[in-house]
Amino acid sequence: MFAVSPLPADDDPLLKFARALGFERLLALPSKRQQVIAAEDRATNVPQIIKLFEVGALVLKRQINKSSKLDAGWMDEVFRVIAAFSNNTYQLAKRSNGVQLKNRINGIHLRPYFNREIKE
Known part of the structure; x- marks a missing residue:
């Protein structure tokens, strides 16, 4: 813009940072997924109280x-x-x-x- 030639895509520092950050997030996905699954299991495996009535009650x-x-x-x-x-x-x-x-x-x-x- 205004007679300045743009940098090539490989030399752009923001693009390099974004790629590195995205790669770190990609590597962290499996552990994050396991945490979410464990949290859902804890939330859904709450023991339910079942009232049992005997005959004659x-x-x-x-x-x-x-x-x-x-x-x-x-x-x-x-x-x-x-x-x-x-x-x-x-x-x-x-x-x-x-x-x-x-x-x-x-x-x-x-x-x-x-x-x-x-x-x-």
């Missing part, structure tokens, strides 16, 4: 379809576990009249019921 069932956000998160009715399966699903029956529910319920939608005695 009293449980509360999560209320799925709420009419408003102020509704309770758990149904008022108490259920009894009548069968437990290996995939954390349970067959339930109503405690009041013993009527069996049509579908099995996943364990994440159940909560143990504790009978409280109110002292007056």
